[in-house]
Every structure is written in C-alpha cells, then in structure tokens.
Amino acid sequence: MSRAPRYPIYIPSKSRAFRPLTINRLSEMGIPFNVVIEPEDEKDYRAIIPRCASLLVLPFSNLGQGSIPARNWIWEHALERGHKRHWIIDDNIVRFYRMNFNRRIPCWSPAIFAAAEDFTDRYENVALSGFNNIAFAPDRNPKSCPFELNTRIYSISLLNNSIPYRWRGRFNEDTDLCLRALKDGWCTIQFNAFLADKVTTLTMKGGNTDTVYATSDHRREFAESLVRNHPDVAKVAWKFDRWHHEVDYSVFRGNRLIEVLGITPVGKQDEYGMTLSRISSLMDGETPCNPLQS
Structure with a gap:
C-alpha cells in the first residue's frame, strides 16, 4: 500500500474547467485536494469536480493581480487549520513522473508526495521544496541527482507555513518568494527524483494567459520586475525569442540544511509502496510505458 x-494540496484555478488537467491527474492518483476558484467560475467547476476534491470559492474576484491574492488566501486557509506546510500546484499539470534509474517514468502513485514531505521534514530550515519540470531533467543525464539545493521552486511547491513572507507582485512570484527566503538563510529543495510535465506558459487559455501574460513587450516587463526587486542576483536576458530573467543562485551555496533533532532516516531504501509495472489503459493517447504505480 x-x-x-x-x-493539504491546493490548486488555484481560473476559467479552466474546460480542461482540468491537474484535477484529473490527482483524481486518478486517488489524492484528496482542494480546488480554489473565483465566484464567477463556481458553476463550471461544480460540474467537473471529482468526489475526492473540495471546491473552495474565494471571497473576491478579478482583482487584476493574477494568482497572488488566491495564493495568499490559500496560505491563510492552511494556517487556520493548523497545517505545518501546504502544497500549491498549478492547474496545468499533464502528468507526474518518478526518475528511476535515470529514466523518467510516468507515476500514478500518491507516494511521491509523501516521500517529498518526509524528506523535507527532516530539516528545520526548508522554506520551499517541490518537483522539477521534466524539461529540466532529461532522460539518461549522467549529471542527474535526486535533488538540488537552493534554487527556484515553482508550479508544484510545498511551502513552510511559518516563513515570514507572502506572495507579492504580479510576475515571477515564485522566484521572488524563493529569493527572499534564500537571502535570509533558508534553504529550498528541488526534487529531480519526482517530476511533473506542465503545459507551456501562454499556450493554454484561462488562468493568467489572457490577463497577466497578455503583454506586447515579449515579457520584458516580467524580467525587469524581478530585477528591480533583486538587482544583486538577477538580470534581464534575451533567449528563445523573448525576454527572460537570469538569476545567480551560486551565491546561496552556503545555505546549509539543518537536521531536525531526533529524526533518524531509515537505513534501507524505502519505495513507499511503489512498484514498477505495466498498465494497458493509456491516457490522452500516450504511447505504452512502464509507470510507477502502487
């Protein structure tokens, strides 16, 4: 088992009931979760919400600040219920993976979340942890490692509810939050052992695509906003036909994990009930593979 x-897992979503990617994936994995929406979307989401999910309707809508108000509302919701941490996951996740013997294997087991939680909880100074994007964790990479320390966490994030920050701004809020924590000596853990595939930004209707991301400056404003807040480690660069920010995370190599006293890791490898198996039912027209499944 x-x-x-x-x-708790929260999925902030806006105007995407027509394509509930993350909702479908987590439902298939048998994981309870919360979908957080604005009032005008309630009818559409009620029609597609699975039994394992709770629908949380925000007390505001269309504030023009992207997902920031929803993310901060979620943070307070988790705190009020006494949770030490909470997951916040983008609503455009196609599939989850486990890196197994240097191969990205589709995964339908909720154990990847439990394993990430247990590893994160070994240390008292982890501000955020989360799964990497498969785009940055290629198959058969000789330099791959189970996790990386002190870099940006985004899209699938496990937040420490006690850190003294909140989401802010309209752009690059994930990078900004990580940088503020890292500058104060906290650590972040980005898992390559557990991965996710998400729809590329700007290619899916709904969410921030038609609002926050609807700019004509090739996203230069996005990059410049981060540089204004963090000029000591960030700069603007032109890559892949649009503007990006570049961050020097090497300055945070001195941030060291602090072990929680009294926690002793198990000496043998723990697979959390996951096994490598072949299934015959395939999703979304995918080719056959060997998913890790409980």
Whole structure:
C-alpha cells in the first residue's frame, strides 16, 4: 500500500474547467485536494469536480493581480487549520513522473508526495521544496541527482507555513518568494527524483494567459520586475525569442540544511509502496510505458 500525502494540496484555478488537467491527474492518483476558484467560475467547476476534491470559492474576484491574492488566501486557509506546510500546484499539470534509474517514468502513485514531505521534514530550515519540470531533467543525464539545493521552486511547491513572507507582485512570484527566503538563510529543495510535465506558459487559455501574460513587450516587463526587486542576483536576458530573467543562485551555496533533532532516516531504501509495472489503459493517447504505480 503506497502512502498518501499528509499536507493539504491546493490548486488555484481560473476559467479552466474546460480542461482540468491537474484535477484529473490527482483524481486518478486517488489524492484528496482542494480546488480554489473565483465566484464567477463556481458553476463550471461544480460540474467537473471529482468526489475526492473540495471546491473552495474565494471571497473576491478579478482583482487584476493574477494568482497572488488566491495564493495568499490559500496560505491563510492552511494556517487556520493548523497545517505545518501546504502544497500549491498549478492547474496545468499533464502528468507526474518518478526518475528511476535515470529514466523518467510516468507515476500514478500518491507516494511521491509523501516521500517529498518526509524528506523535507527532516530539516528545520526548508522554506520551499517541490518537483522539477521534466524539461529540466532529461532522460539518461549522467549529471542527474535526486535533488538540488537552493534554487527556484515553482508550479508544484510545498511551502513552510511559518516563513515570514507572502506572495507579492504580479510576475515571477515564485522566484521572488524563493529569493527572499534564500537571502535570509533558508534553504529550498528541488526534487529531480519526482517530476511533473506542465503545459507551456501562454499556450493554454484561462488562468493568467489572457490577463497577466497578455503583454506586447515579449515579457520584458516580467524580467525587469524581478530585477528591480533583486538587482544583486538577477538580470534581464534575451533567449528563445523573448525576454527572460537570469538569476545567480551560486551565491546561496552556503545555505546549509539543518537536521531536525531526533529524526533518524531509515537505513534501507524505502519505495513507499511503489512498484514498477505495466498498465494497458493509456491516457490522452500516450504511447505504452512502464509507470510507477502502487
């Protein structure tokens, strides 16, 4: 029996009931979760919400600040219920993976969340942890490692509810939050052992695509906003036919994980109930593969 996550999962979503990607994936994995929406979307989401999910309707709508108000509302919601951490996951996740013997294997087990939680909870100074994007964790990469320290966490994030920050701004809020924490000596953990595939930004209707991301400056404003807040480590660069920010995370190499006293890792490898198996039912027209499944 695979283990389930113990921290609450929240999916902030806007105008995407027509394509509930993350909702479908987590439902298939048998994971309870919360979908957080604005009032005008309630009818559409009620029609597609699975039994394992709760629909949370925000007390505001269309504030023009992207997902920031929803993210901060979620943070307070988790705190009020006494949770030490909470997951916040983008609504455009196609599939989850486990890196197994240097191969990205589709995964339908909730145990990847439980394993990430347990590893994160070994240390008292982790501000955020989360899964990497498969685009940055290629198959058969000789330099791959189970996790990376002190870099940006985004899209699938496990937040420490006690850190003294909140989401802010309209752009690059994930990078900004990580940088503020890292500058104060906290650590971040980005898992390559557990991965996710998400729809590329600007290619899916709904969410921030038609509002926050609807600019004509090739996203230069996005990059410049981060540089204004963090000129010591960030700069603007032109890559892949649009503007990007570049961050020097090497300055945070001195941030060291601090072990929680009294926690002793198990000496043998723990697979959390996951096994490598072949299934015959395929999703979204995918080719056959060997998913890790409980």
